[in-house]
Amino acid sequence: MKKEKNNSPPSGTRDFLPRELHRRRQAAGILADRFERHGFLPVETPALERIQTLTGVYGDEGDKLIFKILPRGQQAELNPQPDLALRYDLTVPAVRALAEHDLLQKGFRRYQIGPVWRAERAARGRFREFWQCDVDLYNTPTPLAEAETVAALEGGLRDLGMRELVISVNTRGILRKLCDLFKISEAQRKAVLIALDKLDKFPIPSVRREIAAIPCSGARLLADALHPEFAAELLDKDTLDGPERDELAEITEAVAAAASRDLEISVNPLLARGLDYYTGFIFEFHTLGGSTRAIAAGGRYDNLAAEVAGSDCRICGGSIGLERVLDELEVQDSISALDPPADDVVHLTLFSPEMLVATEQLARELRDLGLKVYVGRGGKIGDQFKAAERAGHRRCLIYGPDEEEKAVVTLKDLETGAQSEVSISDLAGLVEILKGI
Amino acid sequence: MKKEKNNSPPSGTRDFLPRELHRRRQAAGILADRFERHGFLPVETPALERIQTLTGVYGDEGDKLIFKILPRGQQAELNPQPDLALRYDLTVPAVRALAEHDLLQKGFRRYQIGPVWRAERAARGRFREFWQCDVDLYNTPTPLAEAETVAALEGGLRDLGMRELVISVNTRGILRKLCDLFKISEAQRKAVLIALDKLDKFPIPSVRREIAAIPCSGARLLADALHPEFAAELLDKDTLDGPERDELAEITEAVAAAASRDLEISVNPLLARGLDYYTGFIFEFHTLGGSTRAIAAGGRYDNLAAEVAGSDCRICGGSIGLERVLDELEVQDSISALDPPADDVVHLTLFSPEMLVATEQLARELRDLGLKVYVGRGGKIGDQFKAAERAGHRRCLIYGPDEEEKAVVTLKDLETGAQSEVSISDLAGLVEILKGI
Numbered sequence: 001m002k003k004e005k006n007n008s009p010p011s012g013t014r015d016f017l018p019r020e021l022h023r024r025r026q027a028a029g030i031l032a033d034r035f036e037r038h039g040f041l042p043v044e045t046p047a048l049e050r051i052q053t054l055t056g057v058y059g060d061e062g063d064k065l066i067f068k069i070l071p072r073g074q075q076a077e078l079n080p081q082p083d084l085a086l087r088y089d090l091t092v093p094a095v096r097a098l099a100e101h102d103l104l105q106k107g108f109r110r111y112q113i114g115p116v117w118r119a120e121r122a123a124r125g126r127f128r129e130f131w132q133c134d135v136d137l138y139n140t141p142t143p144l145a146e147a148e149t150v151a152a153l154e155g156g157l158r159d160l161g162m163r164e165l166v167i168s169v170n171t172r173g174i175l176r177k178l179c180d181l182f183k184i185s186e187a188q189r190k191a192v193l194i195a196l197d198k199l200d201k202f203p204i205p206s207v208r209r210e211i212a213a214i215p216c217s218g219a220r221l222l223a224d225a226l227h228p229e230f231a232a233e234l235l236d237k238d239t240l241d242g243p244e245r246d247e248l249a250e251i252t253e254a255v256a257a258a259a260s261r262d263l264e265i266s267v268n269p270l271l272a273r274g275l276d277y278y279t280g281f282i283f284e285f286h287t288l289g290g291s292t293r294a295i296a297a298g299g300r301y302d303n304l305a306a307e308v309a310g311s312d313c314r315i316c317g318g319s320i321g322l323e324r325v326l327d328e329l330e331v332q333d334s335i336s337a338l339d340p341p342a343d344d345v346v347h348l349t350l351f352s353p354e355m356l357v358a359t360e361q362l363a364r365e366l367r368d369l370g371l372k373v374y375v376g377r378g379g380k381i382g383d384q385f386k387a388a389e390r391a392g393h394r395r396c397l398i399y400g401p402d403e404e405e406k407a408v409v410t411l412k413d414l415e416t417g418a419q420s421e422v423s424i425s426d427l428a429g430l431v432e433i434l435k436g437i
Numbered sequence: 438m439k440k441e442k443n444n445s446p447p448s449g450t451r452d453f454l455p456r457e458l459h460r461r462r463q464a465a466g467i468l469a470d471r472f473e474r475h476g477f478l479p480v481e482t483p484a485l486e487r488i489q490t491l492t493g494v495y496g497d498e499g500d501k502l503i504f505k506i507l508p509r510g511q512q513a514e515l516n517p518q519p520d521l522a523l524r525y526d527l528t529v530p531a532v533r534a535l536a537e538h539d540l541l542q543k544g545f546r547r548y549q550i551g552p553v554w555r556a557e558r559a560a561r562g563r564f565r566e567f568w569q570c571d572v573d574l575y576n577t578p579t580p581l582a583e584a585e586t587v588a589a590l591e592g593g594l595r596d597l598g599m600r601e602l603v604i605s606v607n608t609r610g611i612l613r614k615l616c617d618l619f620k621i622s623e624a625q626r627k628a629v630l631i632a633l634d635k636l637d638k639f640p641i642p643s644v645r646r647e648i649a650a651i652p653c654s655g656a657r658l659l660a661d662a663l664h665p666e667f668a669a670e671l672l673d674k675d676t677l678d679g680p681e682r683d684e685l686a687e688i689t690e691a692v693a694a695a696a697s698r699d700l701e702i703s704v705n706p707l708l709a710r711g712l713d714y715y716t717g718f719i720f721e722f723h724t725l726g727g728s729t730r731a732i733a734a735g736g737r738y739d740n741l742a743a744e745v746a747g748s749d750c751r752i753c754g755g756s757i758g759l760e761r762v763l764d765e766l767e768v769q770d771s772i773s774a775l776d777p778p779a780d781d782v783v784h785l786t787l788f789s790p791e792m793l794v795a796t797e798q799l800a801r802e803l804r805d806l807g808l809k810v811y812v813g814r815g816g817k818i819g820d821q822f823k824a825a826e827r828a829g830h831r832r833c834l835i836y837g838p839d840e841e842e843k844a845v846v847t848l849k850d851l852e853t854g855a856q857s858e859v860s861i862s863d864l865a866g867l868v869e870i871l872k873g874i
């Protein structure tokens with residue numbers, strides 16, 4: 001027998017035991033119901049993609065975080081370079097899959113809830129295997145797609161019990177206009193956006209330093225202008241006026257119509273979002289007083305389908321981070337509704353090895369009538385009661401030779417200690433009693 | 438715009454569109470309900486495991502089929518050898534996870550339904566990403582664990598609509614006795630078992646040739662004895678009598694008590710099962726007249742926990758192959774009950790871009806009242822009706838400026854063509870009408 005094994009899951013991944021799993025499944029089910037109520041249909045893609053489908057799409061940082069898989073067998077000898085990779089998000093594989101099934105042009109609306117993998121440095125609350133909950137509208141015009149995306153995600157967050165939701169909205173057009181205003185050179189715009197994206201996670205001075213260090217005189221001007229009221233000032237003055245601001249206003253109006261009246265909408269001309277592929281509207285959901293990390297986010301990406309699948313298609317969508325929402329719900333103390341029930345399981349004790357066949361027959365008949373039945377492991381009856389209590393089973397059935405002869409079972413309520421004999425000649429009656437307690 | 442992309446999923450994997458996904462989810466939900474009715478609780482492990490957790494456990498053939506993942510970042514420079522792997526089954530990771538959470542000794546019963554990955558040569562009906570549906574009883578004695586394993590799997594198969602089920606049962610003890618009888622040397626026993634395992638897939642002469650080629654005089658004797666009646670003769674005569682046969686009889690009796698009366702139990706002393714790790718009872722489910730491949734299988738593996746997790750634990754369990762069952766259900770023509778409903782989605786047409794905000798508000802209110810609402814993509818109203826029909830939505834709502842002024846919607850039944858105006862001053866009334874149709 002080997003000893004001292006490391007039995008923890010790989011760094012950044014987790015094992016889920018029943019209680020946590022019940023919570024996660026409930027949450028995923030709630031989101032699926034919500035997304036279907038908005039007319040989205042489920043699509044699932046494999047965990048694996050061809051490596052060329054994923055590289056170059058998420059930016060340089062993203063490329064480094066892709067888990068790569070080695071070729072197998074004969075292939076490996078011909079070419080030892082990795083040929084497959086684990087999906088990095090659900091968005092890109094979905095575009096590939098819908099192109100393959102000729103669904104990009106038909107106004108399809110898709111949702112998917114499942115794991116993605118990123119080789120991030122594992123840290124508290126940051127995982128290498130985590131779940132995204134996506135909605136996307138394909139070939140659907142502005143601002144309908146934006147409104148429907150936000151409405152579905154907000155509805156899902158509310159159904160899960162999230163309160164005091166705020167959505168920050170912006171467009172890439174506004175960011176381009178801002179860069180134009182400050183005469184940021186084309187070559188440096190990506191660096192500026194990456195720095196601006198950190199505004200909700202880091203203090204202003206640190207972002208200001210990062211922007212000032214970008215080799216471009218406009219960047220230094222922008223860094224000087226960055227102070228807490230900068231975003232509000234940009235909106236108050238007519239600095240951003242023009243078609244970009246009109247477009248943002250039109251989208252914001254549609255989003256407000258589709259969202260609940262409780263959603264606080266915050267127009268933020270500095271909101272940048274990290275991912276390379278956005279082309280228009282971008283948004284992030286937070287909770288008032290919650291973590292600085294977004295709990296959901298997304299936007300419009302009209303060029304991705306051409307890049308990934310060689311097919312033009314305007315797309316808008318977004319994603320809820322399941323772990324982040326569950327984290328916040330834990331903080332908000334609203335998880336009890338998601339707790340697993342165990343007291344509907346009946347613990348049928350195994351009185352002795354000789355009673356096994358009779359006990360299994362009784363278990364089969366009770367299960368056929370719809371009861372959840374756990375057959376005890378045998379051993380001392382008192383130990384079986386204790387095991388039942390630990391598992392949260394409230395009712396025990398005892399079925400020994402005496403009971404068998406009298407055609408009864410002894411029913412024991414572990415909470416009250418009450419014990420009574422019930423006939424098994426009328427099993428449906430017993431099931432009624434057990435379901436009624 | 439790039440053209441001519443290969444948008445198919447990687448070889449041996451699949452994209453699932455809503456219809457197929459609905460079927461798969463229904464099936465997984467039915468199995469989860471069944472397993473919980475038998476007292477099993479869900480556990481989920483990551484897709485990734487440390488490579489040393491998996492290698493050496495599944496035999497030499499298995500090792501070759503494991504998908505291996507390259508190290509990332511700095512690690513990759515220090516050691517370019519793969520450090521992680523995709524899980525090959527659910528059984529081994531579960532043993533690791535339960536050891537980590539100290540649950541192996543407590544009589545835990547676990548189920549898990551999810552994908553596993555094997556780098557098999559992809560072929561019709563054989564996938565590299567496929568789903569297993571596992572149940573296992575930890576530290577639970579014989580024959581209780583065997584009976585509970587079979588009862589849960591059989592119940593699940595029946596709930597899915599599988600009929601004419603046959604279970605073949607045997608033990609490793611019987612196989613050892615058989616090898617003793619034929620004086621098969623220890624070194625050649627594994628090769629003999631691998632060959633016997635092919636008896637349900639290949640004609641007897643081909644298996645006979647494979648066994649005769651094994652360098653051992655006993656193997657040639659066994660090959661000569663292999664004819665269609667050989668298994669039955671072994672049982673009729675007292676050749677196998679002894680403690681091994683008594684154990685198999687005891688298990689078979691317990692299994693028969695726990696299983697439904699319709700299950701045909703076939704004792705087959707030649708049943709071998711491929712996986713290295715079985716130590717006692719082994720079984721396979723088939724359907725009469727169905728595919729030669731088993732639709733579910735399993736057995737007892739009392740040494741695996743020591744090998745994988747450094748912890749002694751007797752375990753018995755089994756697994757349903759989701760794809761195989763769905764294949765057979767398709768053949769059995771019983772899939773209709775698993776088809777997705779779409780006629781409960783109401784298609785709210787977008788009359789014109791000017792009506793977007795009012796339409797989104799109406800959509801929100803209808804969804805708040807529990808309706809499934811798909812907001813049309815705009816364009817010609819006739820095209821929107823066609824899109825609704827293609828999507829299986831039976832009812833359309835038209836909400837143009839005329840309707841807005843009169844505070845009504847026009848309700849159109851696409852099946853009958855019937856059209857009527859309904860007031861929206863009483864939305865609950867409208868929802869009643871829409872739910873009632």
